[in-house]
Amino acid sequence: MDDERLRRWRLVMGGGEADGTGHRLGGADLGMDGALAAVYEGREGRGGGLGASAPRVARWLGDIRTYFPAPVVQVMQRDAIERLDLTRLLLEPEMLEAVEPDVHLVGTLIALNRVMPDRARESARAVVRSVVAELERRLAQRTRAAVTGALDRAARxxxxxxxxxxxxxxxxxxxxxxxxxxxxxxxxxxxxxxARRQRAVGREVVLCVDQSGSMASSVVYASVFGAVLASMRSLKTSLVVFDTAVADLTDRLHDPVELLFGTQLGGGTDVNRAVAYCQGLLTRPAESLFILISDLYEGGVREEMLRRVNAMTRAGVQVVVLLALSDEGAPSYDRENAAALAAMGVPAFACTPDAFPGLMAAAIERRDLGRWAEVNLSAPGGGAGP
Structure with a gap:
């Protein structure tokens, strides 16, 4: 028992001979320790690091998939990219074929889209396609069921x-x-x-997504949900992304992979300009749902943005503000803007992808979204909403 305890402490502490345990590792333990040291000790110079060697990174990617389960692999990949600045190596097709795909990797790839060489582009699309397919498998059926049920109840x-x-x-x-x-x-x-079911559109839905760098995961999930909603004939769905400019990607909703590669992560933020554009898309305010996904750090005219949102709500538009649409919970966000929106009856909170179908149903039925968030979300956006 003492030996096993020392072994575990040695793996936790790392640091080679300087770890203080006096325990020597061997076999798989030694390989596991080396894989961890390459990322978590590399910066301080105590471990080997991964450097800029593509072959070495490829071997490391294989090692961590041997020693650790997929969720841990994804965390280690993300940490390696951030700590050791390996984004350049992701432009190599061999690297893309070796990584474990996840939402965060997709965010990195679409951020690199403008500088990606042609020989890596197809590999990157394959990675994005696999993640999108998995997200659709996980989320599409529940979203369609929740929205269809809400539309039927609203028509009662x-x-x-x-x-x-x-x-x-x-x-x-x-x-x-x-x-x-x-x-x-x-x-x-x-x-x-x-009411007898109509073939006509029951609701207009506009997804307005902040594509600043901090919103990468939200952009991925919003693109998938946008494609699912666009496949429903009872909805007229538009998807708009923005930074300091506005891009309407509605014509790409049939293919979320193409949609994602049409975004451009990074840059500033002009929420007011995006809201102004989306106002023009809402032809039936009383039957419209406007979903703004943004951390609300406004680089445009704040007062005008708030006036536009207020005008929307007064016209009958159901406005929803999501500080994030991701698994990570509430990010850093502008609390002053969130509080101002809450004061006009538009609560702002973070929403997980699994909770989004329920949110859509609540919004279509015009339930109290602040109350809905309190009941259904474990970590709403602090004082910014519910």
Whole structure:
């Protein structure tokens, strides 16, 4: 037991002979220790680091996949890219074929898109395609089910025009107070039904996504959700990305991979300009849903941005502000702008991808989104919303 305890401490501490345990590693433990040291000791010079050698990085990528499970591999890859400045090596096709794909890697690749050599571009697309396919598999069905159910509930009417439109179970439940025991009947004073389904668009949805560098994961998830929503005929979906300029990528929603490579991560932020553009897309305000995904650090005209959002809500648009659409929770964000939005009834909070279908349903049904976030999100955006 003492030897095993020393072995574990030696792996935790690292540092070779200077770790203080006196325990020598061998076999797989030695390989695992070397893989960790290459990233987490390289900067201080105590370990070997990965340097700029593509073959060495390739061997390291193989080693960590041998020693660690996929979630740990993804964390180590991300740390290696950030700590050791390996972004240049990601432009090599051999490197892209060796890495474990995840959302963070996709964010890095689309940020490098403008400087990526042609020989690496197809490998990068393959990585992005595999991650997008996995996200669609995980999220698409739940999103369609949640949105379809919300649209049906929103179409419910107290005045069904035809007998076939009456929801008898709900009608009976709503009129139980009118039960006549002597006749064994319920008098239906209030009818509950569904409006007959129309082929026409039920809602207009505009996703407006901040593509500054800190929002990389949000851009990836928003692109996938945008493609899913665009596939539903009951919605008219637009997707707009912005930094200091605005780009309408709606025509790429049929292919989220092409959409992602149409973004350009980095640069400044002009939220006001983006909101102004999106205002022009909303032709039926009372039946529209505007989702702004941004950390709200405004480089444009703040007062005008707030006035535009206020005008939207007064016109009947359901406005949702997400500080992030990612697995990491609330990022750094402009608390003053978030508080100003909350004061006009537009709470701002971070949302995980798994919670987004429920958020869409709540927004379509015009429920209290602040209350919804308190109940369904473990870490809303602090005082910026719920």
């Amino acid at each position: 009417t107290r005045r069904p025009k035809r007998v076939a439109d009456i929801n008898w179970n709900r009608t009976i439940h709503s009129n139980l107070g009118n039960y006549l025991p002597e006749t064994g009947t319920v008098v239906p004073e209030r009818l509950v039904g569904h």
